[in-house]
Amino acid sequence: SYELTQPPSVSVSPGQTARITCSGDALPKQYTYWYQQKPGQAPVLVMYKDSERPSGIPGRFSGFSSGTTVTLIISGVRAEDEADYYCQSGDTSGTSNVVFGGGTKLTVL
């Protein structure tokens, strides 16, 4: 089955730039979406169609796509950005499958 691969964890100091990657063979042909989930809360969409930011999401969040890897970039990381981040896409098998990555725990040191 189709998979999206994320690093289990990323750590950065406040004010630095965090880069969270998501890799998958179908990503050149599919859009990728990103969700932020804080403990005990529902996920929140923070990026759609690779690099589009929903209203209300701070400008320090951006997205970049290159080949089979898509990257969520958080510039000037704040303590409040500490959360789990999940990428999501679809495969190309035509079955309408939605696929989530395994998630990345962002720790703000």
Add this chain to the structure above:
Amino acid sequence: QVELVESGGGLVKPGGSLRLSCAASGFTFSDNYISWIRQAPGKGLEWISYISSSGSSTYHADSVKGRFTISRDNAKNSLYLQMNSLRAEDTAVYYCARQQLPAYFDYWGQGTLVTVSS
């Protein structure tokens, strides 16, 4: 504002059944696809089912196919998930989420916990 509120979770024995509901408000419910997504304790997200805006088209992941059925009542702005033959591995928080095309989720409910245990 868009709001999705799940209900119906609880403790159920293996092999049992449960019906989850999701009440929607703040948007034209009948214009949108809606999905169920679950998250086992300490685990990642798993999409399990979607239903088209009219209800004419549904899809279920292999992990729940034949056991779970998604449905909706647009007159009541409500989404449902009928869960039968429940297994321990179905234990999770179940979220309903508004789906935008091609397939992503812009609003999520707060989730309802389903625990399958004897």
